[in-house]
Every structure is written in C-alpha cells, then in structure tokens.
Amino acid sequence: MAHDPLLTVLKLAKEAEEQAALRLKAAQFEHQKRVNQLQSLRDYRLDYMRQLAAQQGQQIRADYYQQFHRFVRQVDEAIKQQLAVVHEAEQQKQYRQQHWMEKQQKRKAVELLLEKKAQQKQLRENKQEQKLIDEFASQQFLRRKLNTHQ
DSSP states (O other), X not given: OOOOHHHHHHHHHHHHHHHHHHHHHHHHHHHHHHXXXXXXXXXXXXXXXXXXXXXXXXXXXHHHHHHHHHHHHHHHHHXXXXXXXXXXXXXXXXHHHHHHHHHHHHHHHHHHHHHHHHHHHHHHHHHHHHHHXXXXXXXXXXXXXXXXXX
C-alpha cells in the first residue's frame, strides 16, 4: 500500500496540537502563579492593616503613622501592577486556549478525512469483491446450464 500523504499531515497535526497543549499548560501555570502572587500581596496588605487596627487606641508616633501609610501605598501600587500582570497572563492563557482548540480542530479534520478515505476504499473493495462473486456465480450457472444441455 502506498503511503498516504494525509498520514504525514495527521502526524504533523498531532505534533502541533501537542505543542499547543504544552504551551497552554504553561500559560495556565503562569496565570495561576500570578494570581497566587496577587493574593499574597492582598493578604500581606490585610495583615498590615490588621496590625494598625490592633494598635488603635494606643498612642502612635506621627512618623510611624506616616511611614505606615507610605508603605500601604507602596503595597497598593504593587497590587495594581500585579493586577495588570494577572490580566496579561489571563489574555495569554486565552490566546493559548484558542490556539490549542484550532490545532485540535485541524487534527480532527484530518482524522475525519482519513476515515472517509478508508470507508471509500472499503466500499470499493466490497464492490470489487461482490463483482468477483457475481462473476463466479454467473460462470458456475453457465457451466451448469451447458452441462445440463449436453
């Protein structure tokens, strides 16, 4: 049997889909890592705010209070920047998801073509076999008919 070029196309499509799946997995991991970092920053800010709340009612030096607010603003800015990083990672993840789905669709299309070709080949073989069976049956019928007339 001659090598079907579609088999090569299928092999390449499978490899492309696998690569896209690996990139998607990496993007999902990166996104989750960025989300975790954002949550850590938020938790850190919350803990820091709780420390200030715990000191309420006590005398706090003005320079400590200013330093505290400066630090909270820095944490807020880090949170804002991390939100942008998370958003970018989410977009990358969505892009990778779409790319993987496209590769998956291409692979499935090639598999479908191969399946149709195989069905068509089987149909041709079945017709050829039926034709041979019919010819054989006709020849036997003619032989019997000739033998009975002799």
